[in-house]
Amino acid sequence: MNLELNGTVAVVVGAANGIGRAVADGFAAEGAFVACVDRDERIEEVAAEIGDTHDTRTAGFSADVTDYQGLCALPKLIASALGPHDHLVCTAGMGSGKFGFPFWNLDPKDWEQTLQVNLTGTVNVAHAFTPAMVHRRRGGFLFYASVAGQIGSQTDPPYSASKAGVINFSQCAARDLGPYGVRVNCLCPGMVKTDLNEGVWKAWCETEEGQQNPQTYDEWAEEKIKRVVPLGEWQEPEDMAAMSVFLASPRARHITGQTINVDGGFVMHS
Numbered sequence: 001m002n003l004e005l006n007g008t009v010a011v012v013v014g015a016a017n018g019i020g021r022a023v024a025d026g027f028a029a030e031g032a033f034v035a036c037v038d039r040d041e042r043i044e045e046v047a048a049e050i051g052d053t054h055d056t057r058t059a060g061f062s063a064d065v066t067d068y069q070g071l072c073a074l075p076k077l078i079a080s081a082l083g084p085h086d087h088l089v090c091t092a093g094m095g096s097g098k099f100g101f102p103f104w105n106l107d108p109k110d111w112e113q114t115l116q117v118n119l120t121g122t123v124n125v126a127h128a129f130t131p132a133m134v135h136r137r138r139g140g141f142l143f144y145a146s147v148a149g150q151i152g153s154q155t156d157p158p159y160s161a162s163k164a165g166v167i168n169f170s171q172c173a174a175r176d177l178g179p180y181g182v183r184v185n186c187l188c189p190g191m192v193k194t195d196l197n198e199g200v201w202k203a204w205c206e207t208e209e210g211q212q213n214p215q216t217y218d219e220w221a222e223e224k225i226k227r228v229v230p231l232g233e234w235q236e237p238e239d240m241a242a243m244s245v246f247l248a249s250p251r252a253r254h255i256t257g258q259t260i261n262v263d264g265g266f267v268m269h270s
């Protein structure tokens with residue numbers, strides 16, 4: 001299927017690692033020019049590697065999603081390097097590193113940074129990039145949330161609540177931007193083996209209950225996947241990338257305001 005993304009400009013925020021890197025790679029494989037944004041200092045190196053692999057134009061930009069002024073400078077910088085952007089995928093995110101069960105195991109202060117990065121960070125990105133999209137009356141946003149944001153997951157309450165906020169904000173933005181021809185969707189991965197997933201889940205192993213469990217973290221995680229995911233497998237970053245590039249493409253031109261789970265059937269809605 002030709003996704004007609006050749007020569008378009010995609011921005012991927014959180015592109016240095018994990019899912020974001022696979023998404024940047026996915027756009028480059030489709031012949032898109034890719035602006036890779038991350039707070040990780042290796043971002044320029046990662047962008048160059050992706051460009052070399054797929055023989056397309058890429059550029060790396062260092063930015064933190066909590067720095068709104070820094071983000072506001074990006075659309076112009078990206079336009080100078082690669083041309084005005086068409087698509088933006090924001091995958092930047094973090095877990096609190098704390099374990100819930102019950103939520104009062106945490107202190108209210110444990111919520112601050114997670115909300116700041118996951119929710120306010122997404123809003124900052126939207127504010128910084130919307131004017132250029134409204135001006136061009138094209139393109140779209142894809143924000144990364146999580147299945148945890150749909151089920152009141154107890155594992156990491158600040159993380160779950162921040163992702164519920166991202167889902168709700170995506171719907172709000174889709175309504176506001178629809179009349180300008182700009183689509184906004186939200187992708188919820190289920191369980192992908194990345195640093196973030198391990199950080200959230202490993203917090204469990206450090207609890208007293210976890211310490212008493214004779215299984216290693218890997219054994220416990222493997223068993224959990226088989227038990228709770230109908231398809232019984234981890235998802236791969238490339239599974240998220242495939243959906244992300246499809247949603248950016250004209251093939252998805254009537255899809256907006258949707259929360260799309262790529263989770264092996266973990267969460268099902270009627």
Ligand SMILES: NC(=O)c1ccc[n+]([C@@H]2O[C@H](COP(=O)([O-])OP(=O)(O)OC[C@H]3O[C@@H](n4cnc5c(N)ncnc54)[C@H](O)[C@@H]3O)[C@@H](O)[C@H]2O)c1
Nearest residue numbers: 014017018019039064065091092093146191192194196197
């Ligand atoms: N891995 C999973 O199982 C899973 C499940 C559900 C949702 N998600 C979501 O998918 C997205 C990607 O997760 P991942 O597993 O690839 O994580 P990851 O930790 O592997 O990668 C996250 C990337 O975001 C960047 N980042 C973090 N904070 C940032 C900030 N303040 N400013 C700029 N960049 C920042 C990091 O440097 C990193 O490159 C996240 O939003 C996460 O919540 C992941």
